[in-house]
Amino acid sequence: MKILITGGAGFIGSHVVRLFVTKYPNYQIINLDALTYAGNLENLRDIENASNYKFIKGDIADQSFIDQLFANEEPDAVIHLAAESHVDRSITDPMAFVKTNVIGTVNLLNAARHLWQPGGYDGHVFYHVSTDEVYGSLDFGPEMFTEETSYDPRSPYSASKASSDHFVRAWHHTYGLPIKLSNCSNNYGPNHFPEKLIPLAIHRLRTGQPVPVYGKGENVRDWLFVKDHATAIDAVFHKGKNGDTYNIGGVNEWQNLKLIELLCDVVDEKTGQAQGTSRKLIKFVTDRAGHDMRYAIDSSKIMNELGWKPSVTFEQGLAQTVDWYLANEEWLNSVTSGAYQEYNAKQYAGR
Numbered sequence: 194m195k196i197l198i199t200g201g202a203g204f205i206g207s208h209v210v211r212l213f214v215t216k217y218p219n220y221q222i223i224n225l226d227a228l229t230y231a232g233n234l235e236n237l238r239d240i241e242n243a244s245n246y247k248f249i250k251g252d253i254a255d256q257s258f259i260d261q262l263f264a265n266e267e268p269d270a271v272i273h274l275a276a277e278s279h280v281d282r283s284i285t286d287p288m289a290f291v292k293t294n295v296i297g298t299v300n301l302l303n304a305a306r307h308l309w310q311p312g313g314y315d316g317h318v319f320y321h322v323s324t325d326e327v328y329g330s331l332d333f334g335p336e337m338f339t340e341e342t343s344y345d346p347r348s349p350y351s352a353s354k355a356s357s358d359h360f361v362r363a364w365h366h367t368y369g370l371p372i373k374l375s376n377c378s379n380n381y382g383p384n385h386f387p388e389k390l391i392p393l394a395i396h397r398l399r400t401g402q403p404v405p406v407y408g409k410g411e412n413v414r415d416w417l418f419v420k421d422h423a424t425a426i427d428a429v430f431h432k433g434k435n436g437d438t439y440n441i442g443g444v445n446e447w448q449n450l451k452l453i454e455l456l457c458d459v460v461d462e463k464t465g466q467a468q469g470t471s472r473k474l475i476k477f478v479t480d481r482a483g484h485d486m487r488y489a490i491d492s493s494k495i496m497n498e499l500g501w502k503p504s505v506t507f508e509q510g511l512a513q514t515v516d517w518y519l520a521n522e523e524w525l526n527s528v529t530s531g532a533y534q535e536y537n538a539k540q541y542a543g544r
């Protein structure tokens with residue numbers, strides 16, 4: 194089987210690519226990535242020479258490029274992770290999110306349909322990896338997002354992901370395209386670009402800079418270790434039902450301030466600083482515009498039907514993450530200085 198994985202040089206994508214390349218040596222994995230600021234081939238150094246792996250640089254928003262790629266490569270399946278993903282960026286530059294997340298997804302859907310429909314859809318699947326933010330924002334309390342929760346996206350980012358989810362389902366209902374979808378909560382772990390809360394905070398603490406907490410830090414997110422998200426994607430891809438959606442979460446809700454305090458304590462412990470040192474760097478700043486209060490996701494469907502569950506506790510995952518960032522200063526320096534772009538250019542030259 195030849196699988197096209199889009200966004201494979203990004204944070205979640207690189208963990209999915211590595212899992213599939215190493216776990217399924219008989220699959221051919223094509224990693225398609227535009228290598229925008231968040232795409233980093235250094236994430237995949239360990240598997241870049243694997244015989245079942247190939248990297249192609251390209252933009253999913255470029256329709257003729259995508260059509261040509263499908264004609265040349267004839268993938269059997271698509272796992273679509275390529276996306277603009279940072280909510281703050283979507284507030285300042287929404288059009289980039291429309292281009293990649295909406296138009297890019299529709300280009301892929303069209304190309305998959307035109308390639309697969311003539312010979313019959315058997316053995317093919319278009320799997321869209323999405324976010325729990327499409328469901329909107331919850332108040333504090335027991336309520337959680339289920340697969341039946343109505344969509345209520347509120348940021349330009351979540352509106353673009355909701356739109357792409359709708360297009361994926363529309364291609365299933367209208368053209369019969371075999372599809373799967375999953376909506377996941379906040380991920381954390383190695384190789385996370387330091388604009389998102391956890392890697393940003395680790396980077397700031399490591400370099401003695403203030404850690405910005407938006408508003409009062411009361412907002413709640415559910416956190417899942419990225420490698421557990423990758424195993425969930427593996428489960429949905431192989432065992433999920435055609436046309437179905439699976440929510441994926443860590444059963445692990447944290448208020449932002451509490452999470453940052455815990456992270457400060459882990460960093461103090463790992464770096465041998467006196468407890469309380471890092472907490473002094475917490476700085477309350479202006480809130481995010483339209484800041485969603487709470488995401489909480491009910492993962493019982495994927496757990497009961499597909500037998501998936503997270504493999505690490507938050508304490509274990511956070512400790513592994515801090516260890517990774519402390520041991521990989523070079524990666525962090527390369528990302529924060531922009532040097533990784535040179536590595537990217539060298540790796541894709543001629544491909």
Ligand SMILES: Cc1cn([C@H]2C[C@H](O)[C@@H](COP(=O)(O)OP(=O)(O)O[C@H]3O[C@H](C)C(=O)[C@H](O)[C@H]3O)O2)c(=O)[nH]c1=O
Nearest residue numbers: 278279280324325378379388389390405406407412449
């Ligand atoms: C960057 C930053 C964030 N925050 C707050 C804002 C959020 O309440 C929380 C996490 O923010 P972050 O931007 O890391 O992630 P979300 O906005 O929850 O969205 C993330 O999780 C979902 C599922 C996706 O689908 C997104 O792609 C992914 O970016 O911390 C701060 O307080 N300070 C900061 O400096």
